[in-house]
Amino acid sequence: MFPNLTGLGIQEPKQIERYSLRQEAHKDILKIYFRKQKGELFAKSVKFKYPRQVKNVLVDSGSHQYKEVTEINRNLTLVIDELNIITKPEKMAEVDVKSKILKDLRHLEKVVACKIAEIEADLEKL
Structure with missing residues (x-):
């Protein structure tokens, strides 16, 4: 049902409680938090790093100037879509x-x- 999450090695996607996403340098850091199990002081979490995709975008067609921009990895967007289905973020x-x-x-x-x-x-x- 959640092929991208299971592809990351997450066996029970329904145990996911929330996630966070931040950018560091040229990487996006995805951290997934699971529901706290009985007897645990803190809930378990896993962290994944995705390199940002670098593209050259034409800024001025007259002088043929290009600007290097970064954007989120396509695989990460697919994972986030699945996480949004599970967590229904506010x-x-x-x-x-x-x-x-x-x-x-x-x-x-x-x-x-x-x-x-x-x-x-x-x-x-x-």
């Missing part, structure tokens, strides 16, 4: 930016605290 205008930033900050605090505890436990073993 409209960006409806999302309160301040509450989203605060939610992201709280999540980051939890992740960092968990990682610090993990490192301290490893130190205790030494």
Whole structure:
């Protein structure tokens, strides 16, 4: 039913809760978050990097000047279409930016605290 997601190695696409997409240099970074399973502190996630496609676009036909532009990878657009079917994302205008930033900050605090505890436990073993 979701050939592009299964092609990425995702066995159970229905377990996907949400995803994020960001651009870094000449790559698009797709991160897929799964529903938290019983007994897990944090939900699992996987990250995929897609190189952006580079194209030369004619800017001025008189002087034959071209400009190099990048655009999203076609395979990534197909994956995002499938993810949108599964997650049914909210409209960006409806999302309160301040509450989203605060939610992201709280999540980051939890992740960092968990990682610090993990490192301290490893130190205790030494």
